[in-house]
Amino acid sequence: MYKPTIGLEIHIQLMTETKIFCGCSTEFARVPNTNICPVCIGLPGALPVLNEKVVEYGVKLGIALKASINRFSSFYRKNYFYPDLPKGYQITQYAIPIAKGGYLEIGPAHQNRAGSQKKKIRIEKAHIEEDSGKSIHMGDITESEFSLIDFNRSGIPLLEIVTLPDIETPDEAYDFLILLRSIVRYIGVSMGDMEKGAMRCDVNISVSKDETMGTKVEIKNLNSFRSVKRALEYEIERQIGALKKGERIVQETRHFDEKEDTTKPMRTKEELNDYRYFPEPDLPPLVISDEFIENIKNTIPELPNTKEERYIKEFEISSDYARTIAYHPKLAEYFENIVKYVGIKMAKDVANFIMVDLSAYLNETKKEIDKIDFTKEKFKELLDLIDNKTISRNIAKEVINESLRTGKTPSEIVSKKGCTQITDEDGIKKLVIEVLNENETQVKQYLSGETKVIGFLVGQTMKKSKGKANPELVNRILYNELENLRK
Ligand SMILES: [Zn+2]
Structure with a gap:
């Protein structure tokens, strides 16, 4: 060796x-x-x-x-x-x-x-x-x-x-x-x-x-x-x-x-x-x-390796994300500021949005994190919109992106664009019935025991709703409607 x-x-x-x-x-x-x-x-x-x-x-x-x-x-x-x-x-x-x-x-x-x-x-x-x-x-x-x-x-x-x-x-x-x-x-x-x-x-x-x-x-x-x-x-x-x-x-x-x-x-x-x-x-x-020496000692902040460890332990975020955020003083400050405001339970989500969506925007525009306008209030609004199922995570990504570019708040964007997730059951049921009528072959397959075609039907319904339907609801309503057809 x-x-x-x-x-x-x-x-x-x-x-x-x-x-x-x-x-x-x-x-x-x-x-x-x-x-x-x-x-x-x-x-x-x-x-x-x-x-x-x-x-x-x-x-x-x-x-x-x-x-x-x-x-x-x-x-x-x-x-x-x-x-x-x-x-x-x-x-x-x-x-x-x-x-x-x-x-x-x-x-x-x-x-x-x-x-x-x-x-x-x-x-x-x-x-x-x-x-x-x-x-x-x-x-x-x-x-x-x-x-x-x-x-x-x-x-x-x-x-x-x-x-x-x-x-x-x-x-x-x-x-x-x-x-x-x-x-x-x-x-x-x-x-x-x-x-x-x-x-x-x-x-x-x-x-x-x-x-x-x-x-x-x-x-x-x-x-x-x-x-x-x-x-x-x-x-x-x-x-x-x-x-x-x-x-x-x-x-x-x-x-x-x-x-x-x-x-x-x-x-x-x-x-x-x-x-x-x-x-x-x-x-x-x-x-x-x-x-x-004593005076200088008192000016030394928490150092990146200690921060990295704390993020992993306290916030349970992945070690890659923890390092990237902790090693970058401005990113770490931004992250901690947001987490303090929205609560530790959301830290993982915050880290994900920072590392994926904000980072992509920063790379593209060559901006520093302290020069962007996605404030803690906007972050909270976004997380709340996901939490109360108004928007899906996919739509949340679009919303962040638009907010970064236009400065509008997430709720402004969501109400203007009409990208609110459809959670109204009657609306979804209407779409489901349309899909069932248009796909007789798959419905027959389902009824003859090939239940996995339900995935295809969910996909068709989501497509019809332009991605806005709440997937859990689509799943449940489709299942109920298909099972009703057996009777
Ligand atoms: Zn000189």
């Missing part, structure tokens, strides 16, 4: 208004080099000042990850040369990070791991650092074309999270990342979008056949959660294939080719392992008080 061992290094862009060591805006700017100042482009004599919000967000995420917060930590200079790093070093935490230890529990709701137990993925540490600028290579760099540099990103605050190698499958890596993304959104420290670079992830993967550790390969250039999963799937297969052929795995950095779904060796920029770390002389040590 070949066993993969996976570790993740995740950079999370902290959502502060200003950069980590200067007052420049962190807002996304289309025009390069507009959010810059002497500090973040490394002009001589400019001194860094640590942004308190960065510390707050770092501590907040540390607490959410159940890590221990270091009351004393410090900054170092990581020295290396690259054009997008004008100081010639990156300021980062090295010897003592802001948070160490901690873990996230993943599973067991993931569809590919049905029935499996929860698993703890331990975190080694989380540290604060600054981002570098961005190089934009024009043309083919090997052909002596040129590169442009944008320093807007230089000095954007990052929190780097390093996991211990507890992850064993691509699905677990995926689960870990979507949970982490959801957490950073809940506690409001990051947008968490990998596609927009607010969360970046490098992975380490090795495959071993026995107890000895395999050779570690690093994969970069992963721009989405899907890429992480696909790259790991490919890499595990590649390494197992090589080991089976008796080949050696080369320790290297590979990059993920999104178009081909493969990993390829990377042309490395100088892989210099000695960064000559030394303490940053321009920043005092970072001292955090117990009170500061």
